[in-house]
Amino acid sequence: MKRGFTLLEMIIVVSVLAILFLLSVPNIQRVMKIVDEKGCAAQLKVIDSAILQYKLDTGQLPLRINDLVSAGLLTKQQTECSGGEQLEIREGQAYVR
Template structure:
């Protein structure tokens, strides 16, 4: 029984200063990291939109090969099953349209 009481009396732990120092370091790291994450998110959305434009352009070419004419609107591609309805917009909210037989963001 005495061994158990000695075990609780002999606790070794972190001091308040050590814990505050660790919290300070974590806070500084978060302050430095969060703005960089926001910048990367914008870059990823722009890159994703350009990739989606290339996808729609390739589907325009497939449509052209099948029907011997370019689609007049992006809805032609949706109706024929070349792209899905949700692919008419980028994740950033920009709408993809066809202008002169090529996909553009408007």
């Protein structure tokens, strides 16, 4: 006698897996959004630190974020958040554009 799974058993297993997947997708999306927000906040702190270093080195505040890149204090990738939002400098502070 051959042993194996019946079609009904396979449908039940696939249905349970599909339900588990559908329940987990919103949680994963929420976590990814939180990670992006925290990452952008951390990037702003990095840029603020680079602004202070630039002021210590040159005696003046940078006018543009590219001034920090030119001075070697930031890389080009550090001028935007992980979500693609551009960052800018206004009055000596970093902001999301």
